[in-house]
Amino acid sequence: MTSFDTPGPLVRTTAGAVRGLVDGKLGIRTWRGIPFGASTGGDNRFRAPRRPRHWRGVRDATRFGPVAPQPTYSWTDRVVGAENCLHLDVVRPDTDDELPVVVYLHGGSFIMGSSHEPMLRGYQFATAIDCVYVSVNFRLGALGYLDLRSIGDDCVANPAVRDQLLALQWVQSNISQFGGDPTQVTLMGESAGGAAVATLMAIPAAEGLFHRAIAQSPPLAMVHSRAQSELWARELVYQMALPRQATLRDLRAEHPHDLVRAGQSMMWRGQGFMHLNTTYAPTVDGTLLLEHPLRAFGDGQQMKVPLLLGTNSDEASFSKLFYMRNSARSRAALRLLSAFDSTEAHRVLDAYSGAYERGQFAELLADALFWAPSVRLATDHNLVAPTWMYRFDYAPAALRWLGLGAMHSLELSSIFGDPGASRTSGITRFGGMEGMAELTDRMQYHWGQFIHHGRPGVEWPPYGPPSDTIPARATMVFDDPPHVEYDPKDGQRRAWADYDMTEWGNGVPELLEQLGLMISTELGR
Incomplete structure (x- = not known):
């Protein structure tokens, strides 16, 4: 029983x-x-x-x-x-x-x-x-x-x-x-x-x-x-x-x-x-x-509620296995970027040195899927409501050795306090989990403060423009130990600033013609 x-x-x-x-x-x-x-x-x-x-x-x-x-x-x-x-x-x-x-x-x-x-x-x-x-x-x-x-x-x-x-x-x-x-x-x-x-x-x-x-x-x-x-x-x-x-x-x-x-x-x-x-x-x-949603946030039409958001540092580490040739990776990166915005795609690709290497390609894909949209959300939402951003960097030794790092969804183990329920538990049982218990306590503390009071702990500065006492774009990095970084990856952030990630299809006119759709903002209506 x-x-x-x-x-x-x-x-x-x-x-x-x-x-x-x-x-x-x-x-x-x-x-x-x-x-x-x-x-x-x-x-x-x-x-x-x-x-x-x-x-x-x-x-x-x-x-x-x-x-x-x-x-x-x-x-x-x-x-x-x-x-x-x-x-x-x-x-x-x-x-x-x-x-x-x-x-x-x-x-x-x-x-x-x-x-x-x-x-x-x-x-x-x-x-x-x-x-x-x-x-x-x-x-x-x-x-x-x-x-x-x-x-x-x-x-x-x-x-x-x-x-x-x-x-x-x-x-x-x-x-x-x-x-x-x-x-x-x-x-x-x-x-x-x-x-x-x-x-x-x-x-x-x-x-x-x-x-x-x-x-x-x-x-x-x-x-x-x-x-x-x-x-x-x-x-x-x-x-x-x-x-x-x-x-x-x-x-x-x-x-x-x-x-x-x-x-x-x-x-x-x-x-x-x-x-x-x-x-x-x-x-x-x-x-x-x-x-x-990205347009709604940009227009200030979203709900004006406190927001806590972030990503993991190795969200798409699995994609290191994609493509055997460097040139194939770079072409694939340009193709996926151009499907949204062919004008700005080259600028983004340059920020990742062409995404020729496996690590560069994985980082670009992770940023396209998760980090760049999150930065856009945080930047726009901070104008209308309190906003805090994090990055989860912690990874057990076994995942680092495999080249997977702080992969997608790994932060759930710390937030929910149940690493044994993770799909990676079979790997992490081999050890290399030093600092995990302390990190779980710290993350649950911040999540709890936000849930009860609408803000995390005082050691986590809000995400926003610089002030007399705080630099810009404070990001809490959850690692062993946790620490705050300001405007991380600023070069890549600037490269994404003018890239339009809201209208898939603008860069594939042949498909739009086949579907009988016009290449304009009509796509979103």
Whole structure:
């Protein structure tokens, strides 16, 4: 028997009562698999989510809900999950205190992940931070992050983003019953979840639903333009072996797992990643997301809430394995940069010495995906609200020896205080973890200060222009030991300053002509 052997308090939500569990050893209460939306299958596929049906009696909240349909880490085409996936999990310390709330949006490249991945369950996080932790499931891949309006108008462009909005509305209506303060909600996410946080900050409908934001490694350049939306919608129909005149009704008749498999096939065959044209992402639809988040931040149209954001120093270290010849790496770098902005692409490439070497190419790719958009966000958001930026440099000796370093998502081990749940735990068990415990304490301290007070600890200066006492662009570097750097990589930052990373497709006119789209700002409408 696990330590979850004591019934938890009964809590009444707007849809019905739920009872979870108490873990005396961990000192937490948890409620799992609480519906915040109805099933998204059948006629509801590709449509905006609906609130859940009311239930009678007390709902058992001791088991996690189904994950969204998604592929698995395997060599097969096995798919897991169900379309009745709009559930969330709540964890809090085993006290009756009213606490600030963290709503967490998981990563997974917009195609994978769940609220209850071992790393993200939040048991240690909730007690260390002293908060009510809410982790959310939402639609993924072809079912959540494709704009299919070019096939039919009885759908929405951003199903997953609307799921996230509905979860935030649920929190506002219900979290006080779990001892959470609905006026102190921090929206937090990593990778695709970090992009979701920044996207929601740019959506007028999200105003007032959260009051602080933490975006870790947000790949904001991946947000879809109209060109990408039409390209991938057409490709899905093709991969499903349906006629070009297929309708949304035809797609709704297909098994969800077949749609996931087709979506995976077009993702790998299309090689969109190497052109920064990912298959799945939020879409600038002109109704919910009015403009690209980077443009919204540049125009001062985002939510004016305190923001903490940053990236890891070796986000794309895996790409060192790409391409055998130096010239091939440089050509690939120019090609992916030119797809957005052919005018400024050469200037950016020069800042990385042509990206001929493996390390240069990996750094360019990491900066294009994560760092450069984050710097743009921090620069613009600092003009309207307090902003803090970090860089995570810490890496166990084994990862440094392998040339992977502080790779993508590695910071989660320190933030959630559970290195054993990391996918790299099999490597890091060989040692070289000196300073990890101290770093975890330090990061959880800063995250906790931000969640409780809207600012990290005083030793972390805000990101912004120089003052009489503080140089410009302070960045907290989490390493052993942590320290502050000012305007890191200033040469590369300047090279990205005029590069337009908001309109994929401007540099590929032949594709736009094929899709019947004009090369202009019309792409984002």
